[in-house]
Amino acid sequence: MACLYIPVQNSEEEVRVALDQLPRDAADILDILxxxxxxxxLWLIIARExxxxxxxxxxxxxxxxxxxPEIDEYxxxxxxxxxxxxxALGAYYSYLGKIETKQREKEDHFILATQYYxxxxxxxxxxxxTWVGKGQLLLAKGDVEQASAAFKIVLDGDRDNVPALLGQAxxxxxxxxxxxxxxxxxxALQVHPNCPAAVRLGIGLCRYKLGQFDKARQAFERVLQLDPENVEALVALAIMDLxxxxxxxxxxxxxxxxxAFEIYPFxxxxxxxxxxxxxxxxxxxxxxxxxETALAVTNHGPTKSHSYYNLARSYHSKGDYEKAGLxxxxxxxxxxxxxxxxxxxYGLGQVQLKLGDFRSAQSNFEKVLEIYPDNCETMKALGHIYVQLGQTEKAQEFMRKATKIDPRDSQAFVELGDLLxxxxAGAALDAFKTARGLLKKGGExxxxxxxxxxxxxHFERGEFELAEQSFKEALGDGIWLSFIEGKENFQEIDASDSIIQYxxxxxxxxxxxxxxxxxxxxxxxxxxFNLARLQEQLYNPETASIMYRLILFKFPEYIDAYLRLASIAKARNNIQLSIELVHDALKVNDKCPNALSMLGELELKNDDWVKAKETFRAASDATDGKDSYATLSLGNWNYFAAIRNEKRxxxxEATHLEKAKELYTRVLLQHPANLYAANGAGVVLAEKGHFDVSKDIFTQVQEAASGNIFVQMPDVWINLAHVYFAQGNFALAVKMYQNCLRKFYHNTDSQILLYLARTHYEAEQWQDCKKTLLxxxxxTPSNYTLRFDAGVTMQKFSASTxxxxxxTADxxxxTIAELENAVxxxxxxxxxSNLHFHGFDEKKIDTHVEYCKNVLDAAKPHLEAAIREEQxxxxxxxxxxxxxxxxxxxxKAEEHRKFQLERRKQExxxxxxxxxxxxxQRVKEQWKSSTPGSKRRERSDLDDEEGGNSERRRRKGGKRRKKDKSSKTRYETEEAEADMMDDQEYPEDEDANLNYREPTSQNDQDEAEENVADPLAAAGLEDSDAEDEEAAPSSTAGRRRRAWSESDDDEPLQRPLSRENSTEPQQSDEEVREDGHKPNGNAVSDDED
Amino acid sequence: MKLAGLKSVENAHDDSVWAATWVPATETRSALLLTGSLDETVRLWSSDELVLERTNTGHCLGVASVAAHPSGLIAASASLDSFVRVFDVDTNATIATLEAPPSEVWQLRFNPQGSTLAVAGGGSASIKLWDTATWDLIATLPIPRPEGPKPSDKSGSKKFVLSVAWSSDGKRLACGSMDGTISIFDVARAKFLHHLEGHFMPVRSLVYSPIEPRLLFTASDDMHVHMYDAEGKSLVGAMSGHESWVLSVDVSPDGAAIATGSSDRTVRLWDLSMRAAVQTMSNHTDQVWGVAFRPPGGSGVRTGRLASVSDDKSISLYDYS
Structure with missing residues (x-):
């Protein structure tokens, strides 16, 4: 046992103090000392002990x-x-200061330590x-630079001062x-090979930081050999292991x-x-x-931060975002x-994103990105935030970058695709395809x-085969395959049951x-569903219907499938079934705006006007008026109502038109790019006679409508043609109608043919008009109006001929043949008419017959005259x-004579x-001299003479021509006389015409009233009238022709109806899209988590 | 089973070609193709080169339908002015001019026995039967009007009869109308039997199978071709694939295939065992108004031929095998 000997003053004796038996009260020792x-x-040794x-x-x-102070003195x-x-005291207080967690006391300790030093x-x-001590104190205070200065002073004096070396290290x-x-x-280790383990710890840490992990590990292990309880080394090794x-x-x-935790739990x-x-x-x-313990025991910023982070993460994963955020x-x-x-x-960003604080989340993620500019996850998160903030372009930029940095991150490609x-759509498709490729490559x-x-x-781009492949791949193996391939043919059904086939x-x-x-x-x-939709597009409605029914068999509340089935039935004109199917859909959700809109449309087709309006209203209400389709439908309804009013x-009419306009405008305000609303507005404007404006609108809509396979807007072509027609530009109108027919209707729409015929009629191209009507x-052989029109055309043709x-006689x-046909x-x-096939007044037709017969009779003299004339x-x-x-x-004789004359003259x-x-010669001989000038003159004389000759000849020719002309004019006047004689017969005809015309226009009114059974037809009639009135002033025929056009142009102008039809594909397109996107939404939210 | 294009004649008519049928071969000549057009003419073409044999004039307004007597000696053509002209195929001598006002005439068909000519009566909602010996009107088969209150104007025009077809045994007559209903008649008793439902748009063409006397094929504007058991009133199959109205349908002499012509400008060949289109010909540039398989008989018996005519004024001939 170590002992200490305190020498007794003024003696040789010593007081022996056993170091392990120091008195509890230090005062005893102090007294001795x-x-x-x-x-x-000795004081120091005891104190240290x-x-x-x-x-x-x-x-x-x-x-x-x-x-x-006493000691100082003594x-x-x-x-x-x-x-x-x-x-020693300084070091003690430094230590106290270092471990003290309370800021004030910490400072007190440091002050004391400073004082001692x-x-x-x-x-x-x-x-x-002392310098070493000061250095340590400064280090403890975190004042690294001054500490370094202090150590340097020591090391300058003694470069092997171990404490200073350690301090500096x-x-x-x-x-x-x-x-x-x-x-x-x-x-330090070299100087003092037996130094405490802590030095080796320092070496280990340095090596670790330098990335020399093996050497670091050696150092830590050595520390543990020397000091098995060294927590730091243990932790360091543990971290390295981890x-x-x-x-x-x-x-x-x-x-x-x-x-380590067991050794030192704090x-x-x-x-x-x-x-x-x-x-x-x-x-x-x-x-x-x-x-929480860690937080209690440490005051070290980074460590605390780590602890908070751990805590936050724990709450985050438990879904307690509020606490996690804190x-x-x-x-x-x-x-x-x-x-x-x-x-x-990053965590904070995630939580804020979750809690909807996008701005803060954005700033946090951006901080992360500053440190890790290539971090894909962060970029994706930022991309997602920008989507939420509506900055799509920035979002795309980030997603693009993310995919560039990690071209194997399929998820990033999926998200990029979603964004695009x-x-x-093209870029989106590329992104999706890349993602698919990556996943496939990865065997996922x-x-x-x-x-x-x-x-x-693919579907939207019209690449149907690729679309089909993709859908089939998505579907994989299942019962549907046998339907797609038609293996499972549907059973024979009773034909009377076929009404319910869908x-x-x-x-x-x-x-x-x-x-x-x-x-x-x-x-x-x-x-x-999408595959079925595709089958519809590929004109396989049968296959599509089976798929829709399969969906409904398993998921009877899938409204869209009902609606598609209804749509197929509607396309086949099976209105009854279609309505039933829509009602099925409404049973699932009686507020479904799509179903209501469709029902309204079907009711309209069934001539159920009042019901249709109510249904459209309901559809509009179901969406708080936000559903543009319902609003549009109401607008159309009002438009029809305006033009169908039989009593004019x-x-x-004005109120309805105004209302229609208002509704179209409302849709346009909500969706400035709504083609159908723009088209409707154009129609109303045209109705009011603003053709230039409406033409502009139609042209723009037409341009916008081309280029998307789902937007089929033949109506706008027709409307544009109508405007051209109304403005008297018949050639363009004809072209427009023809293009529309070919492009959208496979040349099957008799209504447009009728428009075309009307245009030909106005342009007085009777044969074209007749052919078109035929x-x-x-x-549509059952449309007797067409026959009537054809008759009128032939009659008109004959009259005009x-x-x-x-x-000519031919x-x-x-003409006579045509008249006979007309009759x-x-x-x-x-x-x-006895059979009530059509709505014509018998009397009126009889008038026509009568008239044609008259003309026919009148034509006979014409024929004779013509034959005579021909003779x-x-x-x-x-x-x-x-x-x-x-x-x-x-x-010839004259010429000969002239020639003779000429020759004589020449001679x-x-x-x-x-x-x-x-x-x-004689003169020359006389003068014996010659001058060039005279020679020249001689020649020019000759030239003159020749010129004179030719001129004369020309004059002669001219005379001959003039004579020819005069003979011709003579014939012409004769002809004119003959014509004049013919003309004298005309007044009679004219009278006949006029007589006839009166009843016709009157009949027209009747006819309009009779036709109201078909409101659209009536609507069309009125419409055509309106346009005719506009057209009349510009054309030469004027009043008379207007009366005519009224008589035969009872075109049921189906503009609105066809618009209705064409709105529908768009709707279905939306359905597909919505469906297509639904899963995306899920994917995104998954990612947020 | 396939079609191979043999020959096409551009501008075979001056205007849209609306009707085509084959005149069966006689002892002295092979089968001829008979076409009718909007240009008011009926033309005869020799097969396989499609050489124009003759142009028959005499119709006013477009020629909507043509039919040939099974003997191959006489033929009939009908135009929009509601006249039916019956003429001698080889001499073009007019045999009879038929009209039954106020009824329009639409499709014409001789019965397989050659004793009767059936004419779709258009707005009269009936089929008119003419005796081919005396050219007298022997019967009018009316389509029963739907029950209910007074038939309105609309329902009247909806019953407009467009097409007729004889069963192969000549006992049944089917007709298609504007509203899509198909009516079956018992010819011997001149009696309406029943309707076949399923179409709701005009049925412009229908034809009985030559093999199965009950099997009826119908082509409709609803883009579908239906297969009915005309006796059992059941819908055997519905085939879709055309992108627009199906304007005409004809069944091959072997009964194994049908051909259809459509407004979508194509001619399709359907394999009946698969109930699917096996081939699509798109050589026409406008609606295909008529398709017709050549009846067997005469020279070249074994080779099948299909002709199609179109609004594009052309005629096409295909080899069917």
């Missing part, structure tokens, strides 16, 4: 006594010991141990300069952690790690306990710089939703009875020919020239 004036080192035995109070008492020359005592410095400025470590720190630790990320490593690590780091572990094992209770926040608060510990930001769906099962979405996108579920019942398992997993409904009450009759100034003959048609109609013409032609021959002969000329020449 004081009495014997023991050397100060007390400290070692944990008797801190005694330790402090002795040292405080040993540093008192031992004033014993400097080192005094310094040592002061330093300063006192020591005052004794000897250069004492290294600590400084460097804190500065993050681990290799420097490591060097210092190494030197980070191996292998099951064995983790288990070993946890064992070490536990041992080591925050170990607590955090244990908490972390229990978080992953799901023992949240332990997590909370451990972290703890994340606390964790974040403990962090000075986000890069030290970024996880809580509304803006860029491709989710049904993804395949469904791919299918829908409601028949017996097929499946029979299948089940026969032992087949009819199964349809819930997640296959959507792809099956202008006031009522085509229409061929398509007879009125022509010039006509023309007149064909036949009219008499047919007249006869048929005359032939005679005249003969005469003319003879005249021409004579003329020719005369001309004379020649003679004269020769004489002149001779004369010239």
């Amino acid at each position: 004081k009495a014997e004036q023991a050397p100060l080192d 007390y400290f070692k035995q944990g008797k801190v109070e005694q330790f402090r008492q002795i040292l405080e006594e040993g540093s008192g 031992y004033s020359d014993v400097r080192y010991e005094r310094i040592a005592i002061l330093n 300063n006192k020591a410095s005052r004794i000897d400025m250069h004492e290294p141990s 600590c400084v460097e470590f804190n500065r993050g300069r681990y290799s420097e720190s490591l060097e210092l630790y190494k030197r 980070h191996t990320n292998e099951a064995i490593g983790i288990r070993k690590g946890m064992e070490k952690m536990q041992r 080591f925050a780091m170990a607590l955090n790690y244990l908490a972390n572990h229990f978080f992953f094992t799901g023992q949240h209770f332990l997590v909370e306990q451990l972290t 703890y994340y926040m606390a964790s974040v608060k403990e962090i000075n710089k986000p890069y030290e510990f970024i996880f809580p930001y 769906i509304s803006s860029d 099962e491709v989710p049904v939703e993804l395949l469904n979405n791919i299918g829908v996108l 409601k028949d579920l017996r097929l499946f019942q029979q299948l089940e009875e026969s032992g087949r398992h009819v199964e349809l997993p819930w997640n296959k409904i959507t792809p099956l 009450n202008p006031k009522l 085509r229409a009759i061929h398509l 007879l009125q022509k100034e010039k006509k 023309e007149v003959r064909s 036949r048609l009219f008499s047919h109609l007249s006869a048929a 005359q013409i032939r005679q005249r032609q003969e005469v003319a020919r003879q005249v021409a021959l004579a003329e020719e002969a005369r001309r 004379d000329e020649l003679k004269r020239v020769r004489q002149q020449e001779e004369h010239f």
Whole structure:
């Protein structure tokens, strides 16, 4: 046992103090020390002994006594010991300050420590141990730079001062300069190979930080050899084990952690790690306990932050987002710089996202992204936030980046695809396809939703085969395959039962009875529905109907399937069945706006006006007026009502039109891009005569409508054509009608043919008009109006031919044939009127017959005249020919004569020239000189003469032509005379026409009234009238023709009806889309979690 | 089972071709194709080269239907002006001009025995039967009007009779009308038997199977072809696939296939055992108004031929095997 000997003053004796038997009361010892004036080192040794035995109070008492002013005075020359005592006290208070958690007391301790060190410095400025102490104090206070300065002073004096080396190493470590720190630790170890284990701990930590894990591990293990209870080394080793990320490593690590915990249960780091572990094992209770302890025992920011983080995470995973958010926040608060510990930001972001605080979440995720610019999850989260904030482009940007950074993250591609769906279907499809490829490559099962979405996108792009493949892949194997391939043919059914064929579920019942398992997993409904929709598009409604019925067999509340079945039935004109199916849908949900809208439309088709209006109202109410379809339908209803009013009450008409306009405008306000509303507004405007504006609208709608396979808007083409027609631009109107017919109706719509015929009629292209009407009759033979129109056209054609100034006998003959046809048609109609086939007044038809017969009679003289005239013409032609021959002969004679004359003249000329020449010769000879000028003149003379000749010849030719002309005009005047004679017969005809016209227009009114049984027809009639009135001023025919057009153009203008029809595909398209998107929504919310 | 295009004649008529039928071969010549058009002419074409043999004029307004007597000697054509012209195929001599006002005429069919000509009576909602020996009207088979109050204007026009077909034994007569109902008549007793329901849009063409006397094929504007057991009143099958109205249907002489022509500009061949379209011909550029299989007989008995005519003024001939 170690003993201490206190020398007794002024003697050789010593007092023996056994160090393990120090008195409990330090005062006893102090008395001895004081009495014997023991050397100060003894004081220190005793104090240290007390400290070692944990008797801190005694330790402090002795040292405080040993540093008192008396001692200073008495031992004033014993400097080192005094310094040592002061330093010991300084170190003690530094330690106290370091472990103290309360801020004020901590500071008090540090102040005391500082005081002691300063006192020591005052004794000897250069004492290294004081500097070391000061350095430690500064370190404890976190003042790394000054601490470093203090250690440096010591090391400058003695570069092997171990405490200073350790201190400096600590400084460097804190500065993050681990290799420097490591060097210092190494030197300390070299200088003092037996130094405490803590030095090796430092080495281990440095190596760990430098990434030299093996060497770090060695160092820690060495620490444990030296000091098996060293918690830090144990924890460090445990962490390293945990980070191996292998099951064995983790288990070993946890064992070490536990041992460390058993050794010292208040080591925050170990607590955090244990908490972390229990978080992953799901023992949240332990997590909370451990972290709470850790929080209680540590004041170290990062560690606390870690603890809060653990706690937050625990609550987060339990779904207590409020608490989790609070703890994340606390964790974040403990962090000075986000890069030290970024996880809580991520967690906080997630919680805020969950709680809907997108802005804060965004800022937190952005912080994470600053640290980890390539973190896909964060980018995806940010992308998602931007979606929620409506900044789609930014969202896409992030998603794109995420997919670029990790091109194997199928989830990111799926999300990117979801984002792009509304803006860029092509890119979305690409993203989905990539995701599918990745999943397939990875051997994972491709989710049904993804395949469904791919299918829908292909579908929308019109790539039906690819869409079908995709849907089939989504569906996988099942009972539906046999329906798709038509293996399971549907049984024979009684033809009278066929009325319910689209409601028949017996097929499946029979299948089940026969032992087949009819199964349809819930997640296959959507792809099956979409596949059925596709089959419809591919004109396989039978297959589609079986699939819809299969859905309904298993899921009777799937409204959309009812509606599609109703739609198929409607397309086949099976209105009764269609209505029943819609009622089935309404049984499931009597507020379903889609079903109500469809019902309204069907009621309209059934001529149930009042009911239809109520139904549309209900549909509109069911959606608080937000459903544009219902509003549009109401608008259409009002439009029909405006134009169907048989009594033509202008006031009522105006109110209805106004109401329609208002409704269209309302839809347009909600959805500025609604084509149908724009079209409706255009119609109302056209109705009011604003053709230019409506033309603009229609043109825009037409442009917008092209390019999407689901938007089929033939109406706008028709409307545009109507406007062209009304503006008198017949050629364009014809083109527009024809294009529309071909593009949308496979040339099967007799109504448009009728429009076309009307345009031809107005353009006075009688034959085209007739042919068009015949085509229409061929398509719709039961429409007697068409026959009537054809008759009128032929009649009109004949009349106009007879009125022509010039006509050949053939023309007149064909005219007569046409008239006979017209008579036949009219008499047919007249006869048929007994059978009440059509709504014509017999009297009126008789008038037509009468008129045609009159014209026919009148035509006979025409024919005779024409024949006569033809003969005359032939005679005249003969005469003319003879005249021409004579003329020719005369001309030839004349020419000959002229030629002779000419020749004689020329001869004379020649003679004269020769004489002149001779004369010239003579002169030349006389003068014996020649000048070039005279020569030139000579030649020019000759030229002149030739020119004169040619001119004369030309003049002659001219004369001949003039003569021809005069002969011709003579014939013409003769003809004109003949025509004039013909004309004299006309007035009679004209009168007949006029006489006839009066009753016609009157009959028209009757007819309109008779036709009201078909309100659309009546509507059309009125409409056409309105347009005719507009057209009339611009055309030359004017009033008379208007009367005509009224008589025959009772076109049931089906504009509104066809619009109704075409709205429907769009609706169904929406259905598909909605369905297609539903799973996406789920996927996103999953991800949020 | 397939079709192979043999020959097409562009501008075979001056306007839309609306009707086609084969005139059976006689001892002196092989079968001829008879076509009717909006251009008011009826033309005869020799097979397989489709050489124009003759152009018959005389109709006013478009020619809506043509029919050939099973003997191959006489044929009939009907136009929109409600005249039926019966003529000698080889000489074009008019044998008779039939009309029964106020009834329109639409489709015409000779019975397999050749004794009677059935004419779809249009708005009269009846079939008119004419004796082919005397050319007298022998019977009018009216479609019973639906019960209820006074028939309205609309229901009248809905019953407009468009198409007729004789069963292969000549005992039954079927007709299709604008509202999609099909009516079956017992010819011997001149009695209406029953309706076949399932179509709700015009049935423009129907034909009995030559093999199964009960089996009736109907083509409708609802884009479907139905297969009925006409006696048992049951719907045997419904075939969809055309993208627009099905305008005409004909059954192959072997009874194994049917061909359809549609407004979607295609001709389709349907395998009856599979009840599915096996081939789609899209050589026409407008609605296909008529399809007709050549009846067996004469030279080249074994080779099947199908002709189609269209609004695009052309005629096409296919090899059916």
